[in-house]
Amino acid sequence: MTITAHTQARLLGLPGSLRLGSHSLAVLRGLQPELRPAVDLQIGDLRLPLYDEDQDGPSTPENVRVFRQAVAESDGVVITTPEYNHGIPGVLKNALDWASRPLGRSALTGKAVLVISVSPAFTGGVRAQAQANETLLAIQSRPVLGPQVVIGNVADKIKDGRLTDEPSLRFALSAIDRLIALCPAIRKAEYAHLSLS
């Protein structure tokens, strides 16, 4: 994470799709330059091995350790995800399963998490959104409440690999403000003076 003296909120963005031209990735890239100067959004990679409880312990794969550490060091997480067959993609579920352990010590427990679903269809991946939030509740994360950010017809809202559609950006940014308001460390720190609206 690039942290400057002025960085007050460190967010971790997790795209639920691995493909280079992913719309989910483009949404995170579109949000990055629109955030308040004090907010840093780094984008993670969910290219992790399949969850295997036999490998979860002393022999936890190195990239899983790095992923868990990135989640732990973030103040909040922004998941952007497509919908696959009316559910969340396997790569996202797999990553959430890794992040949910060690049991009782998950980096996601108590962590504020915003889910943004996207789809080239008008439905905006709303079923994946519900499923992601259900999994986050099982991990005892703190899903952001309020209007759900679902971005339908997403292919028409992206230019040069970034979300550029103003209404979608504004809607998502207001949810990120709600996410930041949920981050305990931020709430106690100076972020309040930035007057969340």
Ligand code: FNR
């Ligand atoms: C899809 N897609 C899709 N879209 C949707 O709105 N509801 C769905 O249930 C599905 N199901 C589905 C299954 C599988 C296996 C694939 C590959 C795709 C279409 C999907 O939304 C589209 O491919 C997105 O562009 C994928 O997201 P990224 O990679 O652009 O982030």
